[in-house]
Amino acid sequence: MGERTIIPFGPQHPVLPEPLHLDLIMEDEKVVGAVPSIGFVHRGLEKLVEKRDFNEMIYVIERICGICSFIHGQSYAQTLEGLMGVDIPPRAKYLRTIWAELSRVHSHLLWLGLMADAYGFESLFMHCWRIREKVLDIFEETTGGRVIFSVCKIGGVWKDIDNDTLNRIKVIVKDIGEEAKAVTDVFVRDYSVQKRTRGIGVVTYQEAIDLGAVGPTLRGSGVVQDMRTLGYAAYGDLNFEPIVEKDGDCYARTVVRVREVYQSLDLIRQCIEKIPDGEVDMKVKGNPSGEYISRMEQPRGQTFYYAKGNGTKYLERFRVRTPTFANIPTLLKILPGADLADVPVLALTIDPCISCTER
């Protein structure tokens, strides 16, 4: 038996885009245990609801996470709309779905780039981000923001996209799909990439359920669970199946994300074909009272929103459970037994987002 050493990994590390700290307990080259510590960027946003009007709060909620920013805003708006019994116009629902799916495409392309960077495959990283840039340009053109859009509001959306622009987006989305093909083929078929991901960090079907994993981490283990099938926003009218892979290793999780990029592009196309004309927002009167929960599918997995209103313009309690928070137990399960060189790949494979974990 070798000597035990503790290696601090993060919060600042070349492969980690987020301030996650892991104490890796090593025995020679093998990890035998991992102790996470989080709390470097806690901002107390859940407490802030007591000081900010529920309409203003949506701009704060969007800043929970930069990458899923739109979906956080959408989840919050949807929770408050549920609380106040508002049914928003159908066009607003479709527009929300389009922006949410574009967010998923850009999040997954970002993740694929970071994953390539974790193997040390720099040019693949740049190609992923080059394609992602096109999605950001669509965001900037339609909403005004590249990362944080501030376009969702309680009762609909602030901005409409006219039908000509939508048709142009449809063409751009097709181009993105074609360009992404060459890049994602490398993740799926390249020998050296498979060598780094196949059979590493296996989470079985039962373990994924027991550890409460969500999103691609769960679906990579063969569990069929996708909150979009609940049919919120416009998802009820669209035709899609949750994407599932059986193996439960890093490769399966990568393939789930790769296939989800194409699924999202297809969903955007369907939305643009089906979008009805009409208003995009409505006036919401009164203050929220009562309790409401809503669940949504973010690029990283299921997010859970709870809000409690007391009839004033300030919410009484507000709670978000974000996907990374649910996936950290899975990460701690797969780290023991891994080689030190695989730790970056394993840490990235759950797509950690510490800013949303700590809110």
Add this chain to the structure above:
Amino acid sequence: MAFNVINKTIMKSLFSKPATAMYPVIKNEFYPNTRGSIEMAKIENCSFCGICSKRCPATAIEVGKSDKKWEIDRTRCIVCNFCVQVCPKNCLNTQRSYTAPMRDKSSKLFTAYGPVVQEVNSGTAAQENHTQVGTAEEDA
């Protein structure tokens, strides 16, 4: 098979335009919708009602009704555009250019009449400065 794919990619990369821009020579083009910094476009319409200030989630705007003061601390502003949307007189506007970087450690207040420099940790500087209409220095 794989060799062909690589050849195709190499050829495409050789003969296509670079994805990056030659920055100082070619400046980025903003879209008409781009949200840059917040500016007071029509001070003559403003009634100093203070709605923008009350609604701002970052408390970046300060409005004084009696002394006709409208100030924004752009280092606090999160560019959410809410003030523009709630202003009843439509006198606020989002510029297409972003906030200029700050060169010194003092935070800069942008009043309706132009920018003024506020010393760090001096809460009263803003009130003293905003009266110097016309002497405000140029936007950095």
